[in-house]
Amino acid sequence: MEERPVDEFDYGRAVYEPLTQSVRQLIDATIRTEVGEDTVAKVQALVDEGARLLSERLVPESFGVQYTRDGRGMPWGNAIIGLRNPIAPPLVIERNRDGSVWCDVELGAAYEGPPGCLHGGISALILDQLLGATAHRPAQPAFTGTLTVRYQRPTRLGRVHGEARVVRHDGVKTYAVGHLENGEGIMVVAEGVFVRPAGRA
Numbered sequence: 001m002e003e004r005p006v007d008e009f010d011y012g013r014a015v016y017e018p019l020t021q022s023v024r025q026l027i028d029a030t031i032r033t034e035v036g037e038d039t040v041a042k043v044q045a046l047v048d049e050g051a052r053l054l055s056e057r058l059v060p061e062s063f064g065v066q067y068t069r070d071g072r073g074m075p076w077g078n079a080i081i082g083l084r085n086p087i088a089p090p091l092v093i094e095r096n097r098d099g100s101v102w103c104d105v106e107l108g109a110a111y112e113g114p115p116g117c118l119h120g121g122i123s124a125l126i127l128d129q130l131l132g133a134t135a136h137r138p139a140q141p142a143f144t145g146t147l148t149v150r151y152q153r154p155t156r157l158g159r160v161h162g163e164a165r166v167v168r169h170d171g172v173k174t175y176a177v178g179h180l181e182n183g184e185g186i187m188v189v190a191e192g193v194f195v196r197p198a199g200r201a
């Protein structure tokens with residue numbers, strides 16, 4: 001079997017992240033463009049050619065979490081944090097010493113629900129990942145059992161700050177809370193129960 005280079009995380013990141021970023025720009029421009037139909041048709045042909053080239057070799061199914069030889073996880077297809085997923089903003093989750101987490105993310109036209117505002121499902125997606133990340137412990141995966149989201153005020157598109165922390169553990173269950181805020185205050189709050197599935201460490 002071919003030896004995997006130790007720095008394959010950095011290598012993969014250098015190769016694929018710029019492509020993902022370009023596709024993110026393409027998504028934004030696709031939504032907001034006002035060019036004429038000839039240009040749209042021309043771009044469509046270019047995009048189709050790009051998709052054809054990339055499809056010459058594909059993993060058989062979804063990306064999953066691939067691991068480098070030194071054990072670093074690459075959840076690069078993930079819908080919200082995926083480095084190779086153009087529909088992911090992506091969310092970069094930072095962890096404090098006490099295990100709580102936070103993120104700052106810029107959310108544009110691709111995440112719109114009510115005009116000019118963040119789609120509620122996207123808020124829930126961000127909070128699911130944030131609360132899940134703080135509930136998750138190494139070698140103790142915790143699935144979202146229940147996520148309750150309260151939308152207090154419409155969140156304008158743009159810069160959003162999120163935070164989450166664990167409030168208690170009860171056997172296989174971990175209870176976490178979190179919120180999304182921006183310059184206008186706290187917009188969305190969430191609480192969740194994360195369950196370590198039966199039969200897992």
Ligand SMILES: CCCCCCCC/C=C\CCCCCCCC(=O)SCCNC(=O)CCNC(=O)[C@H](O)C(C)(C)COP(=O)(O)OP(=O)(O)OC[C@H]1O[C@@H](n2cnc3c(N)ncnc32)[C@H](O)[C@@H]1OP(=O)(O)O
Binds near residue numbers: 128132136171198
């Ligand atoms: C995700 C793991 C990944 C690990 C990978 C490593 C990298 C991680 C890096 C970074 C963190 C990432 C963070 C991820 C963020 C995103 C998370 C998601 O979106 S997860 C997808 C959506 N969620 C599902 O698809 C679950 C589907 N449901 C199930 O699989 C089961 O129903 C499960 C595991 C939730 C429970 O099944 P049972 O058979 O293990 O549990 P029973 O024995 O029935 O119950 C145990 C206890 O839990 C409570 N419970 C069960 N289900 C519950 C629920 N849905 N809500 C609340 N409590 C529940 C029960 O009442 C019971 O409590 P009593 O011990 O009696 O006090």
